[in-house]
Amino acid sequence: xxxxxxxxxxxxxxxxxxxxxxxxxxxxxxxxxxxxxxxxxxxxxxxxxxxxxxxxxxxxxxxxxxxxxxxxxxxxxxxxxxxxxxxxxxxxxxxxxxxxxxxxxxxxxxxxxxxxxxxxxxxxxxxxxxxxxxxxxxxxxxxxxxxxxxxxxxxxxxxxxxxxxxxxxxxxxxxxxxxxxxxxxxxxxxxxxxxxxxxxxxxxxxxxxxxxxxxxxxxxxxxxxxxxxxxxxxxxxxxxxxxxxxxxxxxxxxxxxxxxxxxxxxxxxxxxxxxxxxxxxxxxxxxxxxxxxxxxxxxxxxxxxxxxxxx
Amino acid sequence: xxxxxxxxxxxxxxxxxxxxxxxxxxxxxxxxxxxxxxxxxxxxxxxxxxxxxxxxxxxxxxxxxxxxxxxxxxxxxxxxxxxxxxxxxxxxxxxxxxxxxxxxxxxxxxxxxxxxxxxxxxxxxxxxxxxxxxxxxxxxxxxxxxxxxxxxxxxxxxxxxxxxxxxxxxxxxxxxxxxxxxxxxxxxxxxxxxxxxxxxxxxxxxxxxxxxxxxxxxxxxxxxxxxxxxxxxxxxxxxxxxxxxxxxxxxx
Numbered sequence: 001x002x003x004x005x006x007x008x009x010x011x012x013x014x015x016x017x018x019x020x021x022x023x024x025x026x027x028x029x030x031x032x033x034x035x036x037x038x039x040x041x042x043x044x045x046x047x048x049x050x051x052x053x054x055x056x057x058x059x060x061x062x063x064x065x066x067x068x069x070x071x072x073x074x075x076x077x078x079x080x081x082x083x084x085x086x087x088x089x090x091x092x093x094x095x096x097x098x099x100x101x102x103x104x105x106x107x108x109x110x111x112x113x114x115x116x117x118x119x120x121x122x123x124x125x126x127x128x129x130x131x132x133x134x135x136x137x138x139x140x141x142x143x144x145x146x147x148x149x150x151x152x153x154x155x156x157x158x159x160x161x162x163x164x165x166x167x168x169x170x171x172x173x174x175x176x177x178x179x180x181x182x183x184x185x186x187x188x189x190x191x192x193x194x195x196x197x198x199x200x201x202x203x204x205x206x207x208x209x210x211x212x213x214x215x216x217x218x219x220x221x222x223x224x225x226x227x228x229x230x231x232x233x234x235x236x237x238x239x240x241x242x243x244x245x246x247x248x249x250x251x252x253x254x255x256x257x258x259x260x261x262x263x264x265x266x267x268x269x270x271x272x273x274x275x276x277x278x279x280x281x282x283x284x285x286x287x288x289x290x291x292x293x294x295x296x297x298x299x300x301x302x303x304x305x306x307x308x309x310x311x
Numbered sequence: 312x313x314x315x316x317x318x319x320x321x322x323x324x325x326x327x328x329x330x331x332x333x334x335x336x337x338x339x340x341x342x343x344x345x346x347x348x349x350x351x352x353x354x355x356x357x358x359x360x361x362x363x364x365x366x367x368x369x370x371x372x373x374x375x376x377x378x379x380x381x382x383x384x385x386x387x388x389x390x391x392x393x394x395x396x397x398x399x400x401x402x403x404x405x406x407x408x409x410x411x412x413x414x415x416x417x418x419x420x421x422x423x424x425x426x427x428x429x430x431x432x433x434x435x436x437x438x439x440x441x442x443x444x445x446x447x448x449x450x451x452x453x454x455x456x457x458x459x460x461x462x463x464x465x466x467x468x469x470x471x472x473x474x475x476x477x478x479x480x481x482x483x484x485x486x487x488x489x490x491x492x493x494x495x496x497x498x499x500x501x502x503x504x505x506x507x508x509x510x511x512x513x514x515x516x517x518x519x520x521x522x523x524x525x526x527x528x529x530x531x532x533x534x535x536x537x538x539x540x541x542x543x544x545x546x547x548x549x550x551x552x553x554x555x556x557x558x559x560x561x562x563x
Contacts, residue, residue: 045563050402052559070405078403084396086322088329100318101404143400 001026001151001183002047007056009046016042017053018207024151024200027180029173031194031215032187034204035299040187041081043204044153048073061151074102077149081156081187083140087129091120091139094128095146102147111146118142119168133160141169145176152176155187166193173197191291201291203298210298219290227287230255233280242273256287315406316413323418327384328425336383340376340426344433347372351437366438366447367526371519373430373451377423377459378487378515384422385466386479388415389560393474398562412467412557416550419463423456443526450525454518454538457546461514462487464549467557474561490515514545 002024009017017039024030034040045051047060049069058065063072085094092111099106106114115124118138123131128139137160144152152173158166174197177184186198194201194215202212211218231253238247249256259270271281327333351365392398401411431448438444462483469479490513500506510516517538524530 041563048403050562070407073403074405076403078400080396080399080403082396082399084392084398084400086326086397088326097318097322098400098404101315101401101406103314103405 001028001061002030002185003057003059004043004047005057007043007046007053007058009042009051009053011042011051016207017046019209020056020204020207021209021212022202023212024183024185026183027177028200029177029184029186029198031198031201032185032204033189033191033194033201033295033299038204038299039207040204041155044078044155044185044187048076048078048153074147075150077144077147077152079140079144079152079154079157081159083136085128085131085136085139087127089128090126091115091124091128091131091142094139095142098143099146104147106146114142114146115139117172119165134162134165137161138165138169141172145172150181151183151185153185153187156189157186158188158190158193170196191295195291203295205299211294215291218294226259226290228257228259229285229287230257230274230279230281231283233282236274236279237277240277242270242277245270245274315410316417319406319411319414320417320421323384323388323415324421327418327422336380337425337429340380341429343376344369344372344430348433348437362438362440363443363527366434366443367522369430369434369437370447370451370455370522370526373426373434374455374458374515374518375487375491376430377426377455378462378491379484380422380426381419381459381463382466382480382483382487384419385415385463386470386476386483388418388467389471389557389562390474390476390479391470393560393562394476398560402560402562408558408560409554412554415467415557416460416464416553419460419467423459423463427452427455443529446525446529447522450521450535454521454535454542457542458514458518461542461545461549464546464553468549468552468555471553471556471560487515512541514542517541 002022004020004022007017007020008015020039020043022030022032022043032040032043042051046053047058047065049065049072052066060072061075065072089097092108092115095111095114096106099111112121112124115121118141120135120138120142123135128136131139137157141154141157144154154173157173158169161169170193173184173186176182184197186193188194198215200213201215201218203210227248232255236255241247244260246258246260247255248258271284275281327336347369351368354365389398392401406414430451434447434451435444438447465486466479466483469482470476473479501510510520521535521538524534525532
């Protein structure tokens with residue numbers, strides 16, 4: 001659905017993108033990660049044909065945005081980072097108006113169902129100008145989905161949402177991607193969103209793709225799993241550990257353990273097992289996730305392609 | 312394409328008529344015309360101004376107010392949308408740059424149409440007793456429209472190029488004030504060579520001279536050809552500038 005090879009783009013004499021690679025296939029939920037100013041939004045604008053690029057190749061839904069931008073955009077739902085609306089419209093009026101730009105005339109029923117899905121069903125009669133930031137964020141998701149796109153591009157979709165709102169948006173995205181034909185490109189700083197939703201990731205930094213591939217493979221390659229710090233009453237027996245648990249370090253009364261795969265019942269059963277093996281656990285703290293470690297390793301340093309794209 | 316242009320134009324029109332700002336503008340414009348009409352009618356009653364002179368002044372005022380409104384709306388067209396965060400969603404929709412521009416321009420035309428409609432009863436009130444009301448309305452439509460819209464297109468061009476409402480408004484209103492300045496269009500400078508050159512290239516002066524010619528002097532249409540070309544060229548140049556800027560607007 002998206003194929004970007006060695007994309008280079010300059011804005012006002014400054015090279016913003018210096019080598020972006022991205023490959024998103026039907027059914028993928030792709031997490032595009034990178035620090036502020038890394039070039040994530042510019043990459044999105046380039047693949048929508050809103051930014052002309054110097055060199056490289058972009059293919060979106062079989063078309064080239066340099067020539068077929070309008071027809072590509074007809075099949076793409078976009079949620080930009082800044083969720084702006086016409087404050088004097090109501091949400092249903094706005095969605096109907098916006099849908100028409102896609103030659104799609106949503107019925108009252110479709111609009112009401114969409115607003116219900118994003119949690120704005122009871123607030124539909126209010127003017128958008130009276131909405132909170134979180135409500136506007138939900139409406140932005142509805143706007144991206146209203147034209148029934150084949151490809152969904154979301155820039156920080158859960159920013160400003162409470163945990164319940166985040167979960168609702170997650171559910172919507174999972175539902176959207178569930179038919180296996182559509183694709184989702186998710187730009188976010190929230191690694192938890194990527195952890196939950198994405199099967200592929202790309203990490204970009206300073207205009208370059210640093211890492212790309214299947215999330216599962218990448219985590220497995222770097223020794224995946226989750227790391228915890230445990231404060232113990234006494235020194236434990238480190239020779240008798242449950243399967244999938246390894247000691248990663250020891251400092252004072254704190255023991256750092258790497259859990260490769262938590263039991264299906266959740267980590268609490270693992271703590272019970274350790275307790276039975278003599279680990280007198282007094283306190284448990286979750287350490288940075290492996291994805292976070294991966295992210296930290298590949299960002300914040302200016303070096304050429306650290307790894308070639310993993311296809 | 313026509314459908315998309317219409318969808319955008321309808322939004323532009325509704326934004327003007329339904330927003331607080333649009334209503335304030337229309338009320339201010341009506342108040343200004345009321346006060347001006349009262350002043351002019353009083354002058355006519357006291358025989359300080361003849362009826363044709365009053366209609367001429369009223370037509371000029373409507374055109375200036377129309378150009379100012381077009382400058383305000385044009386400045387808001389891209390930069391205002393950018394500042395409110397609504398430009399990117401528009402650009403992400405399947406709309407060609409020229410279609411978006413055409414929708415915005417149709418919105419400007421609608422705003423000018425509303426102003427023209429609001430101004431008509433006032434023109435009628437001050438000019439009904441004279442012979443030149445019809446000519447005033449006809450030439451205001453023919454010459455006032457390209458002049459006012461030209462300033463609107465220029466504002467659109469600056470708005471798309473700079474991405475700043477303030478910069479666009481400042482640039483366009485400054486040019487409008489220069490074009491409509493009594494120093495430029497007054498009789499003093501007109502007597503000089505520089506004044507005559509400015510008069511020949513200033514679309515605002517061109518339209519005003521036509522109003523003077525047809526309303527006061529009752530000259531025929533054929534005498535207005537060069538000025539009609541001037542205002543048409545002005546409109547086309549401003550449209551080209553708007554088209555060029557709107558092809559790659561500043562949105563980020």
